[in-house]
Amino acid sequence: MLYQWQLAEWQALISQGERLPHALLLTGEPGIGKLAFGRHLAQSLLCESTAADKPCGVCDACRWYLAGNHPDFRELTPAVEEEGDDDAKPKKKASAWITVDQVRELNDFVHLSAHRAGRRVTLIQPAEALNLAAANALLKTLEEPPPGAMFILVSHQWRRLLPTIRSRCRRLALTIPPREQALAWLAQQGISDAEANLAEAGGAPLAAQERSDAGVTAARRSFLAELADPRKLDPLGLAERLDKQKVEVARVTDWLSRWLHDLARLGLAQSVRYYPDEAGRLASLATTLDPVRLMRYHDTVLEAKKLSSHPLNARLVYEQLLFGYQQAVRPANKG
Incomplete structure (x- = not known):
């Protein structure tokens, strides 16, 4: 799902058609909907509809994607770790990092043949969570991507990425929506004191919603x-x-x-x-x-x-x- 303030940026991107890069880096302030944009793009790339307006939401590929089990899609996020001693039931806790083992597993997926004879799409978020070993392992694939492999990196702090990673991606800087549009959306969500929350969030509507x-x-x-x-x-x-x-x-x-x-x-x-x-x-x-x-x-x-x-x-x-x-x-x- 795209947010209403992303429609112009979306149209500008998909108008490129087959000229889309194999690796796209989505950047911008936290709380403006970069992840939603990236997931919408991933679904669009996998959609099997012949219509120009993708994703269609009803083809087999879209239904699998929306159900979270499309065989040609991977979303890479920080690993989940277990903590606790042997006598206690371990608790699961999100790590701060995406590890090299995760990237190695991803590389195995990327080099497989696509199940649907189409693209294999990987979404990495947040990309700055790649630790050094993981970033170097990913770099090899970004430098020589197999046919049909596409990568979407979402980053709140893109300058923390290795320069070599950044150089292999085309950056798309998503913008903060106009204030009136953001306030209208917050009103639709039933957010009280929207102006104060939006100001504190630096104009980012999703961050304002979280702060409300x-x-x-x-x-x-x-x-x-x-x-x-x-x-x-x-x-x-x-x-x-x-x-x-x-x-x-x-x-x-x-x-x-x-x-x-x-x-x-x-x-x-x-x-x-x-x-x-x-x-x-x-x-x-x-x-x-x-x-x-x-x-x-x-x-x-x-x-x-x-x-x-x-x-x-x-x-x-x-x-x-x-x-x-x-x-x-x-x-x-x-x-």
Whole structure:
């Protein structure tokens, strides 16, 4: 299924017909529908209808694809790992990486003859999850793809891919939809406070939908209210509350990095991007800041964000970040 804001990009792509590359890299902001676009393309490539408008949704190939068992399609995602000791039932947990063993199995599939005498299509998402060994194993196939093999790579952070991988793909940068179109779609989904959620998501409607959960919204507003008054901020108390509420480190660092971005943006451009509903509080705080100190702290938050998918002592992370925040936003020395 395509989203309404993707129709023009879709028409531009399929108008190329047989000139489509064997490897396409879909890039763009998280939450704009890149994965849906990639899956729609995969189904279209496998569709056996003779009609010009593909995928048809009713041929054997489409029905198999939609049921998740088309023999000529593979979707490669980070491996699922088991954790736990011998005495406990192991729990399954998604890994952060696509492994070399997964790519080797994929290469076996790619070199087989197609079951339907057509294409063999592989979707890899997110492509930046390929570890180094996996990326190098995939590169060999991208350099010399067997006839009929096509690859769709979906990436939120395409610059993290090996340059050699990027050079073997044609990049298609999908765009954020116009604000009014995004708001109309969110209204159709019954999302309340759509404007604030869309702003926080940087204009990405699917990300805005994910952020619209009432509990998450309440936690975010409470967190930002405390950031707005750093003199009264109690880092130990707030860290304890966040930990008890089971707020993920990734979510807290996301809120914090966006708040810092808006503080810096106010100093440079007198505008905010992510939290327009907090513009008054941000403006009051921004007038006293040391921009160099603020940006150094922002780098610290981004480093914590990168590590948020690893096992962490969340409460300790929150304490360190919040004490660091107090130091970063203390009034600049005018003397």
